[in-house]
Amino acid sequence: MLPAKEMPFYIQFTSKLLMIFLLCIFIIYGSNVIVPLVFSILLAILLLPLTNFLQHKARFSPVLSSLTVVLLALLFIVGIIYFFSHQIAGFLNDIPSIRQHLEKHYETLQHWIQQKFNISSGQQTVFINSATKDVKNQGTQVIGETFFTITNMLFYVILIAIYSFLILFYRHHIRKFIYALFKKAGDNEISAVLNESKGIVQKYMLGLIIEMGIVAILNTGILLVIGIKYAIFLGILSAILNIIPYVGILSGIVFTALVTLTTSSHLSDIVWIIIGFEVIHFIDANFLMPRIVGSKVKINALVTIVGVVIGGSLVGLPGIFLALPVIAILKIIFDRIEELKPWGMLMGDDSSGHHNISILKRVKSIRLRNKMKPVTDPDANDS
Numbered sequence: 001m002l003p004a005k006e007m008p009f010y011i012q013f014t015s016k017l018l019m020i021f022l023l024c025i026f027i028i029y030g031s032n033v034i035v036p037l038v039f040s041i042l043l044a045i046l047l048l049p050l051t052n053f054l055q056h057k058a059r060f061s062p063v064l065s066s067l068t069v070v071l072l073a074l075l076f077i078v079g080i081i082y083f084f085s086h087q088i089a090g091f092l093n094d095i096p097s098i099r100q101h102l103e104k105h106y107e108t109l110q111h112w113i114q115q116k117f118n119i120s121s122g123q124q125t126v127f128i129n130s131a132t133k134d135v136k137n138q139g140t141q142v143i144g145e146t147f148f149t150i151t152n153m154l155f156y157v158i159l160i161a162i163y164s165f166l167i168l169f170y171r172h173h174i175r176k177f178i179y180a181l182f183k184k185a186g187d188n189e190i191s192a193v194l195n196e197s198k199g200i201v202q203k204y205m206l207g208l209i210i211e212m213g214i215v216a217i218l219n220t221g222i223l224l225v226i227g228i229k230y231a232i233f234l235g236i237l238s239a240i241l242n243i244i245p246y247v248g249i250l251s252g253i254v255f256t257a258l259v260t261l262t263t264s265s266h267l268s269d270i271v272w273i274i275i276g277f278e279v280i281h282f283i284d285a286n287f288l289m290p291r292i293v294g295s296k297v298k299i300n301a302l303v304t305i306v307g308v309v310i311g312g313s314l315v316g317l318p319g320i321f322l323a324l325p326v327i328a329i330l331k332i333i334f335d336r337i338e339e340l341k342p343w344g345m346l347m348g349d350d351s352s353g354h355h356n357i358s359i360l361k362r363v364k365s366i367r368l369r370n371k372m373k374p375v376t377d378p379d380a381n382d383s
Contacts, residue, residue, distance in 0.1 A: 024314060031315040036156055038322055040163030044171070045201045047073060051168050066168035074161045081157070087233035176189035193336055197329045200367070204325055207292045208243060212294075215239040224275035229263040238277065244308065244320050249281045287359075298328055327335055 027123065029032060055067035131317040167174065175194070182190050220235030228234065237253030256277070257270045299307075307327045311319030334344030 002278055031318075035315050035318045035322070037161045037163060038326070039156075040160045042201055042322075043073060043160060043164045043200055044167040044323055045085070046205045047164065048167065048171070048198070049202070062169060066165050069163040069268050070161050070168070073164070074157070077157055084237070086234070087230060088228070115326050144324060151248075154375060191335065195330050200332065201325055204328060211288050211292045212239045212243060212285065214288060215242055215280060218280045220250075221278065222280065223273070225275065226234065226269055226272045228256075228260055228269060228273070229292070230259065234259060243279075247308070249277065252279050299324065299347055300349040303327060303347045 030085045050069045051065050054068060055062060058065075149188065150267040179187060179190055216236045216239035218235075220232050223231035223235050234256045238256055241248045241252040241255070244251065251276055256273055260269050260273060261267075262321065304324065304327070307323040308320050311323035311326075313319070315322075331344050331347045334340040334347065
């Protein structure tokens, strides 16, 4: 059998496409296992500094330090879920008021259509009844799916908490396994990739949480000034949606506008919401994001959008939120593997115009410095 480098190009290209196809199939059918595990790895990396602090400074045992930080994170997540559940319950209690606002807006829209398109109100009513007939018949199914979604989410939260605890507790064992698995790459090279990946994930996720908090405060402040009902709920939800690159801000504006339409009698509120959210988005994109979330690994806009679309297509909403951290880690790995350096170059943000020209030289110099350093003992590093 020919070595990989001596194989014809079309065979190498076909084998790589087949591997990508099989990987996508594996992700789609194994998403119930893969998604909680990836979330757990990211959460464990985020909680690692606090775990080390409790273990070394507060003299907690490895089990107690890992359990404490996971329980704190679990309480935080459960608090967020409780807050949204409470807000949604209040929203459902206002259904009679919401129905009155919708009827008023419906009458205004019906009158406008009748004037502009000469369609009588009777014809509009017949069309709407025929369009919503299936929705009425599927009410029980929607309630059942909603209950299943909530149950599934709670199961995921508990599973992620268990995974995170075990990953933190067995982190040294996992690190030894990685060193043994990729021993041909050299301990210094593996250590550099692990430490850089850990730093990128911690900086990205912590910065994302800080940015999300600031945007939530700004969103809520704008909505309170305008006088929108459920201002805190909509402000926080829009900030969470803002995590999704490029399309998150649009989703937040659309959702907030639709909810406002059902709770307010003034259409001008929608205009002020759009203006306010756009101003906040400008501040976030030009000041908050570069300074708070800005990472050592820059991912260009094209790869970001493609990654978000692929993640959403493979595993749905979780894939959208996981896309950026996974892409950042992949870029670190690609930049350190000779055959994959062009892909790392493609994923980078060439804002200066000289980055791609010098990246190979920088990577080679880093590898040379790593070879000159003494071999790293896997047990010597707590991370």
